Structures are given as C-alpha cells and as structure tokens.
Amino acid sequence: MACAQTLLTLPEASQRSVVTQRIGVTDITITYHRPLVNGRKIWGGIVPYDQVWRAGANENTTIAFSDPVKVEGQPLAKGTYGLHMIPGADTWIVIFSKASTAWGSFSYKQEEDALRVTVKPQPAEFHEALAYDFDDVKPDSAVATLRWEKLAVPFRVSIDEKEITLQNLRTQLRGGVQYTWEAWAEGANYCLTNKTDLDEGLRWADQSVAVEERFDNVMLKSQLLDALHRETEAAAAKTHAMELANVTQLYFYARQLQAQKQPAQAMDVFRQVVRRYPDHWLGHMAVARLSSADGNYDKAIQEIKLVKSMGVPEQQKANLETLLARLEAKQDINQ
Helix, strand or coil, X not given: CXXXXXXXXXXXXXXXEEEEEEECCEEEEEEEEECECCCCCCECCCECCCCCECCCCCCCEEEXXXXXXXXXXXXXXXXXXXXXXXXXXXXXXXXXXXXXCCCCCCCCCHHHEEEEEEECCEEEEEXXXXXXXXXXXXXXXXXXXXXXXXXXXXXXXXXXXXHHHHHHHHHHCCCHHHHCHHHHHHHHHHHHHHCCCHHHHHHHHHHHHHHCCCHHHHXXXXXXXXXXXXXXXXXXXXXXXXXXXXXXXXXXXXXXHHHCCCHHHHHHHHHHHHHHCCCCHHHHHHHHHHHHHCXXXXXXXXXHHHHHCCCCCHHHHHHHHHHHHHHHCCCCCCC
C-alpha cells in the first residue's frame, strides 16, 4: 500500500533549485522546483493557456528582492513574493503575489497581487528540466528568464544602483567598521569614482582622516575637493598628503599619474622621491625614470643596475630586466 509523502523529506520528482543574482548590492533570489518535460505536451497541455500557473512545481515558486526594484519598469518593494504566470499564445502575464507560502497556485487570489507585468515569450533551445537564469547582466539590471521545453519567458529587473548602494553604505558605516579609517575611505572612494553625492563622500573622507590621518585618505579628500571645484582646498590637502607619504606611496603615486597620462606631474613626484629618499632603491628607480625622460639612457641603465644589486623584492626582478632591455634599446621606460 502506497503512502502519501507528508512528513519526511524524501527525493522529489521535480527537484528544488535556487538561483541568485546580485545587481550592485541587491540580491535577487528565485526558489523553485524543476519539473521535467518527460515527453509530455507542455504549453497548452499540462500547463494550460490563460490560467494562473505556479511557474514551477510543488509549492510556490518565490522570488525575493533584498532592496526595492523595478520589474519591466514598474516599482516593486523589497520582500519575498510568490511568482505566478499566466501563459498566453502571444503574451504572458508575470505575477508577483504578496502570498509567498502557498502550495502552487491553487489558492492564488488576484487581490493579493503586488504587481503584474506583461512580457513576450521567445523560442528557445530545448530544456528538459525547467530552469531560471539571469541574462544580460548589467551594473543596474538583469533579465530573469524562465526556460522550459522550447520556450523562454524573460522579465527585466532593474535597480537604482547608486542610491541603493549609498543607503547600504550608510547602514554599514553605523556598524563596527565605523572605527576603521579604511571603511570611511572606501565609502568616500565610491562617491568619487561614481561621481555621486560628492558632499557626503567628502564628509566620509573627513571621518576617515579623523580616525587615522594617512596619505591615502588625505589624497582622497583632495580628489573629492577637486571634484567639488574647491581647488584651493584641494591643493592644500594634496600638499599635506604628499608630506605624509612614504617612499612607496610617493613612487607609485607617480606611476599612477603616468597611467593617467599626466607625465609632467609624475616627473615632479619622482623628483620628490629622489630628494626625500635618495638612498632607497625606489629613489634610484626614480632617478632612472627621470634620466630616461631626459634621454640620458646611460645614466638610467647605471641606476637600474644599481637597483639590481640592492636586494629588491623578488616580484620586481623580472620588471628590472625588462626595463634594462628597453633602455639598452634606447627606449624611454616612461612610455
């Protein structure tokens, strides 16, 4: 005599699956069961047209958003929703129900809808097991797609990436990380890099400096002041940052300026390295770069050979050989 499965966890014909996509700092998670085609007629068969369907098997398929989103351009609050669909021959309705703990769609009530959107199904490669994927992933959106048999049903989910990230950062910065200079600097750098809420970024940079004054955060403050067109204050902060810098920070700041196509400014910093740290191996590297820029390749070669004899870090040795070969070929190592 067969017993119905009610109390124990046992293997299911339609196996459970979970897929998650992070957009910015927002997580989208779809939890569902995967029925098989198993030789059956799916669309207009076991899944009738124009009727609410559970968009999977067994209990509710659910979709959870950790932050507010837009689905096909329509706003939807954060939370967990029952995901239902109404298949049609030409268009489908995707339903986000406030009731997320039901068994399938059997107790579905339209008055519990949080949102309905209409989408177009697309032909697709054959999928034996129903699957959800995230396609066309962008910094602020992704397309969630149901695939089963030879059909795909996509719907786009988008976020206000910058505003959600800022809200998330504000929350994080109220926790234990507020006592570290790095956390405030990371938040300030996000504002600078994304050119958003620069005033708040500057406040975060100031807070980072208040926790621990360093070359890194004072230079970041200078860059934020510059982005806010407060040039005099930016120049003063930059000067102070340079005073705080150690030899490694100075030298690689100059290399950063070179990467940013600011050769004159880079050479000025290399001169500071030479003046302040003449006996350090990076001081000799700075001399080599200055000599190379002036076309004095013999002097540059002499400095590189001196650096090789000074016991530089292992990871720099291959780079020194490359620089030496270029100088011997009369090539400017700053280019």
